[in-house]
Amino acid sequence: MSIDPRGDRAVYRQLADLLREQIQSGDLLSGRLLPSENRIAQQYGIGREAVRQAVAVLRSEGLVSTVRGEGTRVRQPVERESVRLGRTDRAVARMPVESERRELDLDEGVPVVEVTRADGATELHRADRTEFFGR
Amino acid sequence: MSIDPRGDRAVYRQLADLLREQIQSGDLLSGRLLPSENRIAQQYGIGREAVRQAVAVLRSEGLVSTVRGEGTRVRQPVERESVRLGRTDRAVARMPVESERRELDLDEGVPVVEVTRADGATELHRADRTEFFGR
DNA sequence: TACTATTTGTTCGTATGTATA
DNA sequence: GTATACATACGAACAAATAGT
Numbered sequence: 001m002s003i004d005p006r007g008d009r010a011v012y013r014q015l016a017d018l019l020r021e022q023i024q025s026g027d028l029l030s031g032r033l034l035p036s037e038n039r040i041a042q043q044y045g046i047g048r049e050a051v052r053q054a055v056a057v058l059r060s061e062g063l064v065s066t067v068r069g070e071g072t073r074v075r076q077p078v079e080r081e082s083v084r085l086g087r088t089d090r091a092v093a094r095m096p097v098e099s100e101r102r103e104l105d106l107d108e109g110v111p112v113v114e115v116t117r118a119d120g121a122t123e124l125h126r127a128d129r130t131e132f133f134g135r
Numbered sequence: 136m137s138i139d140p141r142g143d144r145a146v147y148r149q150l151a152d153l154l155r156e157q158i159q160s161g162d163l164l165s166g167r168l169l170p171s172e173n174r175i176a177q178q179y180g181i182g183r184e185a186v187r188q189a190v191a192v193l194r195s196e197g198l199v200s201t202v203r204g205e206g207t208r209v210r211q212p213v214e215r216e217s218v219r220l221g222r223t224d225r226a227v228a229r230m231p232v233e234s235e236r237r238e239l240d241l242d243e244g245v246p247v248v249e250v251t252r253a254d255g256a257t258e259l260h261r262a263d264r265t266e267f268f269g270r
Numbered sequence: 271t272a273c274t275a276t277t278t279g280t281t282c283g284t285a286t287g288t289a290t291a
Numbered sequence: 292g293t294a295t296a297c298a299t300a301c302g303a304a305c306a307a308a309t310a311g312t
Contacts, residue, residue, distance in 0.1 A: 204308030
């Protein structure tokens with residue numbers, strides 16, 4: 001599989017598809033470092049900006065996590081805590097704003113779940129570490 | 136409030152904060168079109184790339200939606216459908232991959248909630264149109 | 271229909287800053 | 292201290308979608 005600059009889809013989307021497949025197929029194992037942006041750009045004969053956009057897509061999907069000066073790694077699945085919902089409790093999932101991401105130290109591409117209890121109290125849960133059950 | 140190119144925070148992050156405040160304060164009403172990228176760039180004396188990154192932040196937070204050739208609008212809150220969870224049903228929120236976003240016709244910044252029922256059947260719900268309750 | 275203007279999307283080039291190894 | 296790698300920023304050019312004429 002390769003990348004066609006004259007294809008219908010944008011180069012960075014084609015690259016995102018390639019990398020996503022390598023991740024989901026287990027070709028790129030959890031915790032593994034992806035090749036550097038410059039390395040990938042050379043490898044496929046594309047610009048670094050296209051590589052950056054492709055990696056940004058995967059980050060927004062929660063598949064990888066990037067650390068400046070280190071590189072981009074495939075995100076590890078983590079243990080999930082169970083949260084029970086009563087029939088008068090309400091749970092809504094959404095993306096956090098920047099301030100919430102900072103406070104919860106969330107990676108990009110990780111939603112939050114806002115739980116409103118019967119008494120009006122609210123809880124904010126990290127979606128990557130939580131699963132919800134009825135009560 | 137203005138933007139300081141020599142500030143600690145990146146220009147695009149400062150702009151994202153400004154625009155987010157205008158949205159959350161009701162200064163930019165739901166459904167309203169934002170000024171064009173070039174217009175905003177001129178207004179603040181910054182490059183278009185910084186504007187695009189700022190708008191990308193707001194999209195990833197589910198606050199705005201962009202249509203090529205038209206512009207960027209503040210997203211409208213929509214009616215939510217109720218989904219009940221039994222004590223053996225399991226719900227997990229995450230970001231969709233590209234293929235899922237296409238199939239569900241999802242805006243950027245909208246998570247999905249994967250519900251696994253007791254019998255093993257799974258459902259994929261749009262987080263922006265769903266709220267979850269215990270049963 | 272056809273055309274034009276506007277707006278966002280994509281790509282490349284270049285440069286500098288900052289964090290990590 | 293040096294090298295590597297990602298972050299930010301600007302400019303430029305062209306493509307593609309939309310809206311209005």
